[in-house]
Amino acid sequence: MLRALLLNLSQSQRLARFVMHNGTSRRVVRRFVAGETLDDAVAAVRAQNQAGSPGSFDYLGESVSTEAEARRAADAYRAILDRIAAERLDANASLKLTQLGLDVDAALCENLLSDIVAHAERLNNFVRIDMESSAYTQRTIDLCKRVHAKHASVGTVVQSYLFRTEQDAKDLIAAGIRMRLVKGAYKEPPALAYPKKSDVDANYVRVMKLLLPSGIYHGIATHDPDMIEATKHFATEHEIGKDKFEFQMLYGIRTDLQEQLRREGYRLRVYVPFGSDWFPYFMRRLAERPANLKFFLSNLFRRG
Ligand SMILES: Cc1cc2nc3c(=O)[nH]c(=O)nc-3n(C[C@H](O)[C@H](O)[C@H](O)COP(=O)(O)OP(=O)(O)OC[C@H]3O[C@@H](n4cnc5c(N)ncnc54)[C@H](O)[C@@H]3O)c2cc1C
Secondary structure, three states: HHHHHHHOOOOOOHHHHHHHOOOOHHHHHHOOOOOOOHHHHHHHHHHHHHHHHOOEEEOOOOOOOOOHHHHHHHHHHHHHHHHHHHHOOOOEEEEEEEHHHHOOHHHHHHHHHHHHHHHHHOOOOOEOOOOOOOOHHHHHHHHHHHHHOOOOOOOEEEEEOOOOHHHHHHHHHHHHOOEEOOOOOOOOOOOOOOOOHHHHHHHHHHHHHHHHHHHHEEEEOOOOOHHHHHHHHHHOOOOOOOOOOOEEEHHHHHHHHHHHHHHHOOEEEEEEEEEEOOHHHHHHHHHHHHHHHHHHHHHHHHHH
């Protein structure tokens, strides 16, 4: 219930204004967000590279409502890709289609995405389309497939809480598309998604077992030690090398596990969000773990 409440509140403009202008919450947010500028994110990714992890830049923003905002987001992504090349960082980029105007004009969104992916391809890089709520699943997959047919440097995300995901993963494998497997971070109805964690986890393992032997380089994105163990076990059993897939985790979350995987010789990419539009991202992180909410509220009241 708390998760559902927080995910509902992540859409609230009033709460966003309050939280984003509060000094204490800005400090707490820095645990999950690298900063507000590209320089902040570059510094965070460089630190990850020095620790042995590639990064993925996520310029925070979603659900834009004008063409101008969508174009500004696309410019920001081209600038990120240029900066990665100029600074020789080991990193790619992750973006959201609603940030490129999917709700404003689908054709505009497709053109902007196609330009960004072509730019990434010229720079020998890769762009991942994050997966948003189920209202966008089919459109995201369709758009990814269309752009992938022209430029291979694009992949997307599948969410194990959705009933449809096993079939989507099979279709995307058939199209040769790289995937990131996650559990899913949005509020979904029981008609579309498994309500029970045990079912989400079982589906995660089922889909992981489709991805790993596919011969395509996929990302296994989770902080769940059981999912990580299942992946290691399956890879060892099927003689799938540590260079054939990567684990992925979020900036600031389970850094102990991140370090452990690196020590064990696994590839571990860290997803580095930055930008001033951090409210919905932050609320999803609170929803994932009640302890984060407790930490946030205790800081708020201690200072307030
Ligand atoms: C690299 C990456 C990219 C992602 N991209 C997407 C995407 O495109 N679309 C999407 O819907 N979701 C995305 N997610 C989020 C994902 O769907 C889950 O909501 C999130 O990863 C939590 O699930 P979990 O697999 O870590 O397992 P859980 O069962 O939720 O958590 C397992 C353990 O991980 C730790 N943990 C998990 N979350 C947190 C947190 N917020 N703070 C502190 N500890 C935590 C706790 O120790 C917890 O017990 C992404 C996640 C990662 C790692």
